[in-house]
Amino acid sequence: MIRRLSRYGRGRMRGISMTWLVGIAFGALVGVSMLLVLGLAVTANMRNTFSLLNDKAVLTTNALERRLRDHLDLASGAVVQLKAVFENRSLDRGSLEGFRPEILAAVHANPALDVLVVTNIEGDEYGVYRSATGKLWPFQRQQVPEEAKRYILPKIAAGSPATWGPLVKSGDVLYANVTVPLATDGVLKGYLTAAVSIDELGRTARQLDDGPFATVFIIANGNEVIAHSDIEDYARPDGEAPKLPLTVDELGDKALMRLATAPTLQNFERASAAGVEVRDLESDDGGPDFLSMTKIIAGYGPGVWTVGQYYVASTISREVQRLFGSAVVGLVSILVALGLSVLLVRRAARPLSEISRRAQFVGDLDFDRVEPLPRSRVRELDQVYQAFNAMVIGLKAMNTYVPRSLFRKLMRLGVDQAAVASERDLTFIFTDIVGFTSLSENLTAARTAEVLNEHFAVLVGAVEEEGGTVDKFIGDGMLAFWGAPDERPDHAIAGARACLAIAAALREANRAARAAGREPIRMRIGLHSGRVVVGNVGALDRWNYTVVGDAVNVCERLQSFGRDVAPEDEMVILASDTAMARIRAQAGGLLAGCATRVGTHKLRGRSGAIAVWRVDDTVTPDEIVPVQGGIELAG
Template sequence: MNPGRILAYLRPKGWRLQFSIGAIFAILVTPSIAGLIYWSYDTSLALISQYAERDVKNAAEDAKNTMAAPLRRFADSVLIAAQVEAAMPGFLRGPDSDRMMIQELRNSPGLTSYYVGFADGSFRQMQRVALGAKVSGITPPAETRFASRMIDRSSGDVALDRYVFLDAEARRLGDGSAGPTTYDARQRSFWRLAERLKSDRTQSAVAIADPYVIGSVGKFGMSVSAPVVRNGQLVAAVATNFTLDRVSQYLQAHPASANATTLVVSRDGTVIVHPDPAEMADRKGDEIVSRRVGDISNAAVRAAFARRSELKSDYFTFTALSDGAEYVALFVPFLAEFGKPWEIVIVAPTDDFIGPLRRNNRLMAIVGTAVIVVLLLLISGFARLISRPLVGLVREIRTIERFSLDTEVRLSSNIREVKQLIAATQMMKTALRAFTAYVPREVVRGLLLSGRPIELGGRSSHLTIMFTDLEAFSTLAENSPARALLDQVSTYLGMVTHAVNETSGSVDKFIGDSVMAFWGAPLADDDHAYHACVAAVHAKRRLAAQNVLWQEKGSPELRMRVGIHSDAVLVGNVGSMERMSYTVMGDGVNIAARLEGINKQFGTAICVSHSVFRECGERLWLRPIDQVAVKGRRGGILIYELLAIRGGEADLAASPAEQEICRRTAEAYALMAEGDLATAARAYDDIARTFNDPLAVEMGRRCREGRPSAQLIEVSENAKVQPG
């Protein structure tokens, strides 16, 4: 045997963790210190519990009553209004209800709006208007303090969103209209809650929604709603919106102790009210969502929830790992009358209650351990040696748990086992970083958190699918140097990928110069259609800016075409156990691909379906193209060209020309839909001359030729899609 290999094996490579921990415990665990600490703790524990429990429970009752007060008031208000409407049909549709709503807004500073929806989809609302604020994009008169909103769907015609502006004395100052609207009261959460109350008599008479962002004021708040039932039918639903500012301010101004934190939390871990408003919500893209307990900055509160699940108790003391301090935690159920699974949670340092006694105990511990101070110094050295790399390693593992794989942390240790653990952790991080380049990041995160093996299968979900492609790519490939074209295509693919990722979408695959992406899975996204449209406009405009740079260098321009469609599709893992892909399949995928290809027929860039319009049309700058028939489906669908985003980022906004072309195209399409093809053709020709618009040229030609009712969408030669 080679002696050099034997020596290399026997040469120390670092201290063993087992020896280090054994040495520390041998020094620490002495009868004198253990007895002193136990005696001090045992004699003070009863006093800690007595003082802390009394003060904390009193504070919890105060917080409970403070939270319940506005809920009771607003519940009584909507119940009375619902009873009046039930007894006097039409009262809430008439002007007399305005005075009642305004009076409620005056009497309750936290109330932001009072509204009612009707069974025919109509809607009435009285909202508070802040000084200088706009209402649905309308600038009201300067003296406006209230805005009465009316959407009448009783006639069955296209509903208009109308406003009447009132001053502080409820005098009419003027009116305005936000134009046609797709808003339907029956599709809103307050109506669905009222329907649930009507059908479920085990529930309370009012429904309280979970916190959400109130759009008119941009603050977190809640709504209280009550059904109006006549002859067993739900005929209307009355509701109010109010902010949680005052409850949050009360919790901040009246803590159980100097350093205590009081908050209201749902049983599922959602923060309802926090003394710091910034801790109540997070922004994810363009969406503001309620924060979870595990996401708040107070480490003691997070530790209290973790310890509660271990101890199975609603009142206990614990030690927070973050600062080593001892805390007391209390969990009190919210009032059962409201039917909400909420709890009042108080977490306070025990030092706030018995600080002098604890300081005395510490002094006794110091005196008792003075005789072994040399040993304590030795323990300190060992603890520092071990704890520093372990703490750093814990932080690194936590960043991996959060899937923050882009940060680099340098760790080192002389202990062999710790060195091996550091190396294994870095290797795992590198492997995960490489894995997420091929699989959607959220799919990998879900796989890690579940602890289950990957399985084939999927589920049906309503998603939004997007296909992009480059115009005339075959010609470009023939006439451009391969390396230069590859660089350009890589830049384009990177822009599309970035736009998809920043809107919480998933890139499914690259098919040559095409990109397939989808929104709504694996992460649930209630606004998936809007996010897909934002990504498409972002990618298109960034590519346009890049084309300017390419032109300066003499490189050819790249122009992309996009198709977007929302539909129920199958999403999940497909393939074989040896190789699989997380993807979407179904007829909706084929339609999205065909919409991308149909851009070539009309000279458009971004084509979206009517299902996308239904999801988020009011937030987009769209213009109708035509009714088209989809192969294999009955009836036709209306498709649109997407030009810009309403009310979004500045670089997504529509130019005056784009706004004008949307308006004029809509007018021309309306003429064509009504059968006035000659007038429609002239309108399209006028648009074509003014804006040099290919779509208008094509539609003018179709009108002059008699315009068939629908054109069959066929997959173009450039459309690349896996059949589903």
């Protein structure tokens, strides 16, 4: 006889142990992979890694240095060649314009030149500058236009070689300038200066960029970034890329900021012999580590230049992956292992993934989306499935009686600590429907429950919107509080805002009720702050997270006192002087006219008198907000 088991039954199924299944499979997988692959790959990997990185360091930095020198040496070569033509000629003011043909010819022949100028010892100048459109414009004497001021004359002697001055920014373009002295018989007569744009170096940096994990850069004068291949990654809030030059700190490139203090790696002998320094730019803020390759270049200005690039360190290892192509046995074992791993992991992960997906719904208390898990032939999975199904059934039952907002707070704060009974300063509201007994006389039991459910849904929504906790429903009334289980200093403000939200919702519901010909509802609300005991209260297996204390009674008495203050009004919100004092201290939104003192009264069942305030229920919740320092309540 074949015994049939219900799909979700509690019968025990015989199955394969997942521990044995996964253990044997992964043990064999790791053993085969390690024996066949590690012996072949590790030795070759260790031997070739530094060789590859040495070659890469030398090739990339030398290519960048060559491009930089080629560009700048065009300018220095031009002024050195023209020096022999100009220095034996007169440089007085009237003779300067005679240099025009040679200057124009030199600038036409050398597109890299943006300015070429002759300056005599008295400071008179004659030269040509290239405009943004490419047109050449002459200038002379002291009438040098702003657009042509792309150079600074260095201090040089008659016998000085071609000397590079400091970088000059004109408009949004950065220029390098080089000057040679013009002398006769050892006597300095003037200067010949050429300026070239550095924009070409920026384009060169972008051309040499290997991809998203590499950055090419040029730094002048030790700390001035003049070219950066990934400058768009540092765009300002308006979306525009920053304009170079910028200091390393101004740019905010964390890799370059670590460049000056990072240690030089000693394993790159060939790179070091070629003048290339390789550094490990370790991150100290949890970001990626980088490997930099730099070279120092002197002779192009007052300070030295640094050219190089850096890579995300994890990407460098990809260059040695080609070594595995020769390890045929290792490659085959890896492919086999990969196939087995995929099949096994997919098989094992599918049910676990399904448990995880449904557990997320449980964590969100969204039990309506949690379907029962089916039976499994794997013994451990079957036990977990059945335990999960039983847990969901129990949580559904419990959640029927425990507010979801309270349940989430206790789970977030930790039930063991948050639910321990303790004395706390809280704010409470107590609500009641005026004359509900007579109102329900003409309703069926089902309609009465429907009206109450709709009413309580509005109340609960207002309380939870302000982060409050619904304690219980008492007939047609509700008790809610703020300040527990999670502490908050503005609990009095939150309670007041909830009262006003309830009032606004009541007016809207009553307008709809009158339009439909139904009887409107009138309400009373008490608002009070004070110290009570809050936490788990009960015995044995019957516990309730609630508040206990005289302050709760005061709140209920305030609600009842509403019938004496305004028995016919649609909404009456009465607050104690204690609650108002807290609101005065924390908020400036509740000003004069929004709350009225109705006197000092002895409430039912109490020996002492308290000051009672009536809150204007037409005030919107947004008018009561915490402000720094607080504003005293007028009146």
